[in-house]
Amino acid sequence: MHTAGEPTRIIIKGFPSLVGKTLLDKRTYAKLHYDSVRKRLMNEPRGHFDMYGAILIQDTELVQSGEADIGVLFCHNAPLEGFSTMCGHATIALGRFLIDTRDTSIFPRRFLLMDQTSDVVDLDHVTLTIHAPCGAVSVSVPVTIFKGSGSHEPPDKSLIMSDPSRPVSFLSVPSFATGIDIFAEIPSAYLWKEYTSASMKGIHFDIAFGGAFYAIVNVDQLGFSPDISITKALQQGSYTLSSLKEATRYFKKFLVETSEFRNYLRHPTSPDLEYLYGIIVVDPIGYTSNDQSNVGICFFADQQVDRSPCGSGVCARAALAISKGKLALHDSWTYDSLVTKTKGEGAFIGRAVEEVKVRHDGRYLEKDTPWEAYIVEVSGYAYYTDASTFVLEEGDGIGREGFIL
Numbered sequence: 001m002h003t004a005g006e007p008t009r010i011i012i013k014g015f016p017s018l019v020g021k022t023l024l025d026k027r028t029y030a031k032l033h034y035d036s037v038r039k040r041l042m043n044e045p046r047g048h049f050d051m052y053g054a055i056l057i058q059d060t061e062l063v064q065s066g067e068a069d070i071g072v073l074f075c076h077n078a079p080l081e082g083f084s085t086m087c088g089h090a091t092i093a094l095g096r097f098l099i100d101t102r103d104t105s106i107f108p109r110r111f112l113l114m115d116q117t118s119d120v121v122d123l124d125h126v127t128l129t130i131h132a133p134c135g136a137v138s139v140s141v142p143v144t145i146f147k148g149s150g151s152h153e154p155p156d157k158s159l160i161m162s163d164p165s166r167p168v169s170f171l172s173v174p175s176f177a178t179g180i181d182i183f184a185e186i187p188s189a190y191l192w193k194e195y196t197s198a199s200m201k202g203i204h205f206d207i208a209f210g211g212a213f214y215a216i217v218n219v220d221q222l223g224f225s226p227d228i229s230i231t232k233a234l235q236q237g238s239y240t241l242s243s244l245k246e247a248t249r250y251f252k253k254f255l256v257e258t259s260e261f262r263n264y265l266r267h268p269t270s271p272d273l274e275y276l277y278g279i280i281v282v283d284p285i286g287y288t289s290n291d292q293s294n295v296g297i298c299f300f301a302d303q304q305v306d307r308s309p310c311g312s313g314v315c316a317r318a319a320l321a322i323s324k325g326k327l328a329l330h331d332s333w334t335y336d337s338l339v340t341k342t343k344g345e346g347a348f349i350g351r352a353v354e355e356v357k358v359r360h361d362g363r364y365l366e367k368d369t370p371w372e373a374y375i376v377e378v379s380g381y382a383y384y385t386d387a388s389t390f391v392l393e394e395g396d397g398i399g400r401e402g403f404i405l
């Protein structure tokens with residue numbers, strides 16, 4: 001499937017079974033034992049540098065406790081840390097897929113979901129909970145009744161399908177900003193061309209969590225033109241996507257290798273989530289009544305470029321905007337990517353809908369200290385593209401893990 005052009009390869013069967021008490025344990029097990037399978041599914045010749053995957057995990061601790069309907073592990077191209085903790089664009093795609101599948105060996109709880117109402121005809125949305133590595137994510141899927149051949153009187157649950165003409169939305173895990181207006185001088189070992197030629201003295205940026213940690217930086221802070229929007233600059237050739245990719249590669253390396261920035265990657269309850277997943281470069285405009293939307297390009301994992309506006313990044317940015325006083329609770333904002341801005345469709349709408357306090361686990365602060373966060377709702381559209389079956393033949397050395405050129 002794709003969400004605003006960003007692919008989600010949903011792995012429905014065949015991934016080896018994973019050992020572990022928790023989903024995060026299973027993620028660690030997958031990293032240690034089956035990384036080659038992840039690579040085979042993402043890399044060439046079956047995939048490409050910017051491929052993304054969602055591996056369905058039927059049995060997790062939250063499914064067992066009744067807090068979730070199914071689990072998922074997300075994956076991408078990074079050579080070492082190939083399993084991410086949250087993915088909004090894939091969540092939107094999964095919402096549709098999980099309603100549409102009738103195969104209970106893929107989604108055992110599919111028909112239980114529909115019990116939420118007996119009147120199938122009036123059913124407008126179905127809500128399900130996906131257990132992602134970052135926690136439980138509630139997904140609301142618009143539905144319709146299949147009107148194919150044959151008459152079904154009265155319509156039953158097997159005829160409920162997702163409605164592609166309306167957006168899927170999700171409520172993510174508590175999102176929060178950990179670093180507002182951080183200033184850093186970039187040491188010579190990490191310098192990139194535009195920073196040097198603009199004689200930059202340092203960079204202002206923010207760090208926020210939306211299921212994964214992102215550094216969010218205005219494009220001009222990286223040394224690129226402050227005067228035009230990113231899409232215009234790329235169209236006019238003022239700079240290129242590769243130059244943004246290169247700049248963020250160095251910037252990310254600097255943040256990851258500099259110990260003082262580790263303090264900003266702190267999660268109140270889960271050490272597994274404490275790493276920098278991506279850099280989001282945003283337009284030099286933002287959140288004024290004249291702006292209609294704000295383009296953000298997310299460079300994540302091993303510098304993959306998110307074609308979508310990055311759902312988890314939207315959660316991080318919406319929480320950040322509230323902390324910075326740019327948006328209020330319930331304010332909606334349109335988040336564009338390069339693709340959605342250029343094509344004029346597919347932008348995500350994000351809004352913080354609730355303020356919550358997460359109880360700290362005591363690792364950095366006194367146990368139970370309340371940690372302020374926001375639940376952000378993100379909506380967008382996903383579409384089916386294809387279905388494939390993968391094989392690995394005996395003796396296929398190149399195809400075993402695949403490769404990235």
Ligand SMILES: O=C(O)[C@H]1NCC[C@@H]1O
Nearest residue numbers: 086087088089310311312
């Ligand atoms: O939508 C998202 O949250 C994701 N898209 C690719 C990178 C992020 O995981």
